[in-house]
Amino acid sequence: MVTAPNVAANLPWVEKYRPSKLDELVAHEQVVKTLTRFIENRTMPHLLFYGPPGTGKTTTVLAAARKMYSPQKMTSMVLELNASDERGIDVVRNTIVNFAQTKALQAFSSATTSENAAFKLVILDEADSMTKDAQNALRRVIEKYTDNVRFCIICNYMASIIPAIQSRCTRFRFAPLDQKLIVPRLEYIVKTENLNMTPDGRDALLTVSKGDMRTVINTLQSTAMSFDVISETTVYQCIGQPTPKEMKEVIKSLLNDPAKKCLINIKSKLFGNGYALQDVITHLHDIIYTLDIPDQAMATLITGLGEVEENLSTGCSNETQLAAVVAAFFEAKRLCVADMKNVQLEDVEPMEL
Numbered sequence: 001m002v003t004a005p006n007v008a009a010n011l012p013w014v015e016k017y018r019p020s021k022l023d024e025l026v027a028h029e030q031v032v033k034t035l036t037r038f039i040e041n042r043t044m045p046h047l048l049f050y051g052p053p054g055t056g057k058t059t060t061v062l063a064a065a066r067k068m069y070s071p072q073k074m075t076s077m078v079l080e081l082n083a084s085d086e087r088g089i090d091v092v093r094n095t096i097v098n099f100a101q102t103k104a105l106q107a108f109s110s111a112t113t114s115e116n117a118a119f120k121l122v123i124l125d126e127a128d129s130m131t132k133d134a135q136n137a138l139r140r141v142i143e144k145y146t147d148n149v150r151f152c153i154i155c156n157y158m159a160s161i162i163p164a165i166q167s168r169c170t171r172f173r174f175a176p177l178d179q180k181l182i183v184p185r186l187e188y189i190v191k192t193e194n195l196n197m198t199p200d201g202r203d204a205l206l207t208v209s210k211g212d213m214r215t216v217i218n219t220l221q222s223t224a225m226s227f228d229v230i231s232e233t234t235v236y237q238c239i240g241q242p243t244p245k246e247m248k249e250v251i252k253s254l255l256n257d258p259a260k261k262c263l264i265n266i267k268s269k270l271f272g273n274g275y276a277l278q279d280v281i282t283h284l285h286d287i288i289y290t291l292d293i294p295d296q297a298m299a300t301l302i303t304g305l306g307e308v309e310e311n312l313s314t315g316c317s318n319e320t321q322l323a324a325v326v327a328a329f330f331e332a333k334r335l336c337v338a339d340m341k342n343v344q345l346e347d348v349e350p351m352e353l
Helices: 029-041 057-068 089-101 132-144 179-192 199-209 213-226 232-239 244-256 259-269 277-288 295-313 318-338
Strands: 047-050 078-081 120-124 149-155 170-173
Touching (some): 029 057, 047 057, 057 149, 089 120, 179 199, 179 213, 199 232, 213 232, 244 259, 244 277, 244 318, 277 295, 277 318
Parallel strands (some): 047 149, 047 170, 078 120
């Protein structure tokens, strides 16, 4: 007998463990509480969700939609458009307007069931990529079909949405998730998938995520597929970034070795392992804020690394920009000596990344 394949087992973990109900969300309690009250009172306004990626914006609105509509009605009552869809002015005038013009089949009743929502829902995910013309056309659509449709606009940066649309929506900011909120979900996935994760591996996942739950889960799955043990070393190997131990050696060389030796050491330790200079600079930014050096030297380092980062974005050579990084550190050391502060550079301990 041939059995049906287990669809859930083949899903990416970020979809397999995506919360489906509002009470399953691990963060943004105030947002969830407000949305629940809107749904229960049937006073749902137009919504604008903004914040960094992986903070639960799309998951929240989809969970709210499941609370408002039965599974059978989701297809006919919810229109979801994301960055993979064409969303120029023609889509606003045709697809969205055609969807909005059709009245909901079931009107409001006095019943309290969630299936009685009389309005449809249009979800515009990653609205940052919508053109200004499309947004201006959408402004009039939002006004004209308010009786029949509610809009939820999702973006990473609210500045990319025109003020006319912002003023027509109730805004909710989704901040990066606190690590204390990520840990229980992370440990639940590790236990469910029967993974071997060390404490330093967990800390590494939390560090590289920077409050992005999607990054945590994707990195966890990638590491689990590549290595038997999820440790700090395997996590950083999986994402292709230098480990804190390697960065500690780099910063020690920059602060103590001659220029030529610095270049040789960094090339062999970082470029030899395939690390990108951009990632190295990102870690250096975190480390230099922990150095006990004069303000002028600190400003020199920040400015120098910023210029190198800008040059890398325009396609400059990694080796040339590495020399600029070394030069910035040597200028900072010169300023330390000139400031007549006895900074013991070899004793400086960088922050754990």
